[in-house]
Amino acid sequence: MFKDSWALEADIQEANSSCVQFEPTTKMGRTNRSWITKDVNGNLKTDMSGQRGKWEGDKVDPAEASLLNKFIRRALVSSRHEVEVLQRDPTSPLFSVKTFEELRLKPELLKGVYNMGFNRPSMIQEKALPMMLAQPPQNLIAQSQSGTGKTAAFSLAMLSHVNPAHKWTQTLCIAPTYELALQIGQVIEQMGKFCPDIKLAYGIRGSKVERGRLLQEHIVVGTPGTILDWCNKFKVIEAKKITMFVLDEADVMIATQGHRDQSIRIHRQLTKDCQMLFFSATFEEAVWRFAKMIVPEPNIIRLRREEETLDTIKQFYVLCKSKEDKFSILCNLYGSMTVAQAMIFCHTREMASWLSANLTKEGHSVALLSGELTVMQRASIIERFRDGKEKVLVTTNVCSRGIDVEQVSLVVNFDLPVDMGGNADNDTYLHRIGRTGRFGRRGFAINMVDSEYGMDVIRQIEMHFDRRIPKLDTLNVEEIEKQLS
Structure with a gap:
């Protein structure tokens, strides 16, 4: 025999217990002051939503992403x-x-x-x-x-x-x-x-x-x-x-x-x-x-550095008033276009959990992925999503890099990606929307904007990538069908 008889004595349970488990990494930003922003109508609003909650995102560890990819990739993939x-x-x-x-x-x-x-x-x-x-x-x-x-x-x-x-x-x-x-x-x-x-x-x-x-x-x-x-x-x-x-x-x-x-x-x-x-x-x-x-x-x-070419991805932003408004618009958009599978990115675990629960109530088949899970648990969830057992994956930044699922045709930034200074996180934005438009297929990325601050983040992203992100009028069904065709 090519393999020695004693080589694999440990059983599956022991194997699982030996898996590297990375502690969830979180950061806090601007915790001692409230955020004052303007909504889409120009009204001032104070964000006290948990000065911790809004800015506590799941950090992407490159080594952790590498390990996760090792588990979920069983065949050769195309590389850009x-x-x-x-x-x-x-x-x-x-x-x-x-x-x-x-x-x-x-x-x-x-x-x-x-x-x-x-x-x-x-x-x-x-x-x-x-x-x-x-x-x-x-x-x-x-x-x-x-x-x-x-x-x-x-x-x-x-x-x-x-x-x-x-x-x-x-x-x-x-x-x-x-x-x-x-x-x-x-x-x-x-x-x-x-x-x-x-x-x-x-x-x-x-x-x-x-x-x-x-x-x-x-x-x-x-x-x-x-x-x-x-x-x-x-x-x-x-x-x-x-x-x-x-x-x-x-x-x-x-x-x-x-x-x-x-x-x-x-x-x-x-x-x-x-x-x-x-x-x-x-x-x-x-x-x-x-x-x-x-x-x-x-x-x-x-x-070589991944080309920042987004030619296969149509990008839009939509104006919203609150997280509830975001949710309503998201459901309408999902019903207006043919979506094979979708990935929705939130900044915090709390928001991801809230969104996942509400999408499930609306009858959507949803998977939830965030940083408190072990690498093996995440791999299992991604496998189910890849196999089509769930059509929507709600996640934090832990899934923004390197996860390739060919059927993903829509990426939604329910929360825009920002760094600890509150500025646009262009690298994370690129990786997030890059989960669609894979392997030469066309994809769509929709960014939800609920304040003047959010519009400023969009402008920063536009300037960085030197391309305009048009507004999508969610009240105009004909325009939605035209833009998303």
Whole structure:
């Protein structure tokens, strides 16, 4: 068998309990004063609605979003990102491949690739695989979102790297959670289905090893704590014999207490000749510092900034007087247009809960997603929404980035996105409305404005993106049908 019999002893309940759970992150702004704004009729109004409630939004953690995407993406997705390649040696010719045959893989591996349903390399695979498989070995730092074929790419590299005649661990991959390690291992198992002489072990909680007896498995996938114990405490892996080291989901790794230091301790035991492959969905400054510490003289593959092109999304704003008026207009709009599925963004959990409850009373099939849920709970809700079991997803900013559901044709900003200073949060706006208009389809984004302050936020957004957002007259049915056609 390709998989060791002891590899997956832990049951599902234990797996769920080990999942990284990020504490809900909230912020407060301007808590010691009331907000004085004007409504759409020019009347002054004081917002004492809970100086905390209005400005306490769910913060989007890039690492958390990355982990969530890892759970909910089970197939390759189309990407609008362009890949930028920075070579360690700029004079070296840049190779990319359009077919897996060009990689000159072993027949058994090529058969495994096609058996998994890969017909041609994805964008990240085109650029990364020639570097991963190059001789002499080359180090790589790569930015790649979940669902782009990155795991399959480094799994193929690990399988290609192994010499089955050597009965010791040669390639090592660490991931930040039990579940992610299992997912990676399952990809390796599938891809190596026709390579029975290559053995895999899982360095995860629940796996049993015999102290002092070196593993004979060629590939080990696991979490940092267990792998560190296997190297130092149980001495079943000889780190000096590792010739390929893969660190996956680095942004999640450094956000998880202890994992960063454990990863560095493992890395320090490897030889200078060990090939280093480093992957992260985000490249914040902390991730870059970590990468430079782990990977010497790397080639770098990163995503160019997402184009701020909104050509496939029609944007509008509607004037409202109160949250109740917003709700009434939302129901009328939903009844005036053909909507496959809709995502509605609120600034606070309280508003999201209120809106979800009222939409449910009106007979809509609604899912509610906010920051107090665990990552696994959120993944389950998004799966149900993606499968069409609920047609409307009411959420806070926790769902504004990276969640791709093709059927979403309408995004509503029930509350406009603002930063802690009360100014338009243009980045969040882009990510929110970018949940529609995916994969070249047409989408609609409707912004609800209930004050002069809200109109100022709209003007800031218009100025930032250099495009006008027209007003939608919700009392004119013919105009609605014309604009939303």
